[in-house]
Amino acid sequence: MLILNKNIVKLLVFSLLILVSCQQEIEEQKTNTEVSIAKDSQFSSYLQRVVMVKTAEDDVIDKSSYCTVKFPYTVTVNNEIIAINSADDYAKVVTNINANTNDDDIVKISFPVTMIYYDYEEELIENQQQYNSLLAFWNSLPELLTKINCLKVSYPIVLNVYNSSNQSASSVVISNDEAFYNFINNLTSNKLFAINYPISVKVDDHTESIYNNEQFDDAIEDAIEYCSSNNNNTFDFMGTITSNSWKVSYFYDESDKTSLYKDYQFVFKNDFTVKAVKSSIVLNGTWETKLDNGVREFKIHFDSSTPFHELDEGWKLFEFNNSQIRFRGNTSDGGLKTEYLYLTKI
Known part of the structure; x- marks a missing residue:
């Protein structure tokens, strides 16, 4: 009888250990929910638009959401030379354009300048003719859905990668937006990636913890819907x-x-x-x-x-x-x- 009691005790202890272990595993899954992401998925396209170059702010200058002009440079508007050293200087251009209704309001860029494209590629533009050709090329393409604002990823983050061709797994540390964009952009069809949660994102001026893809997706869609700089209220x-x-x-x-x-x-x-x-x-x-x-x-x-x-x-x-x-x-x-x-x- 004593032996039976000892066996029962052992069984109870063993069951308790399994229960605790399972509970720990469940908790770990809750806080580190990794779901594989393909390059051509909707979520992947959202991620790229969160971390792509912010190109729409200077559209009054370069007339294209596909690119932005690299600082510093100068423009001439209504015979006034304006130095553009940061994004804050775009307001000077707008102010000049709105100051008088009787001028031409043509923004002339002083060449050469370096253009930064939405995908972080850079190109030196030597003159107005080369620039006009560039605009004609961009205008021949569908209008770009630009960067998703008001949400920033806090780095570093870890991405786990699975290669279906050789069934191998690896991981990569991402340290900035450009690295994240290029990682997704260079992903091949035989590779999937998963974000090692939790991660932190900054939404406007506060920080949020993200524990899975669904929560990350919700945060991105909230930014699209409620961030004023993502909305085009003049759309017909x-x-x-x-x-x-x-x-x-x-x-x-x-x-x-x-x-x-x-x-x-x-x-x-x-x-x-x-x-x-x-x-x-x-x-x-x-x-x-x-x-x-x-x-x-x-x-x-x-x-x-x-x-x-x-x-x-x-x-x-x-x-x-x-x-x-x-x-x-x-x-x-x-x-x-x-x-x-x-x-x-x-």
């Missing part, structure tokens, strides 16, 4: 959506379903009809939009017999420019699953 939604043809560049509803709409061209008419055209296939539908407490709402409807009926959601405008319109739909599973519809100008 009706004029833009009805004056161009569009394709579905991303549709997510529990899974990536973009391929359902591959090669279809969408045309939205002022009479609120919409056509989806692919070769000889023409699908007809309707659309509607309204402003609700300052939020642009959008609905699109196709017949239920077509695969396009899945687009029939209550969408809300999330991000936009003249080349891309992004909507966000319903959220489920405690905020972990959100529907997305992205339109890109053809």
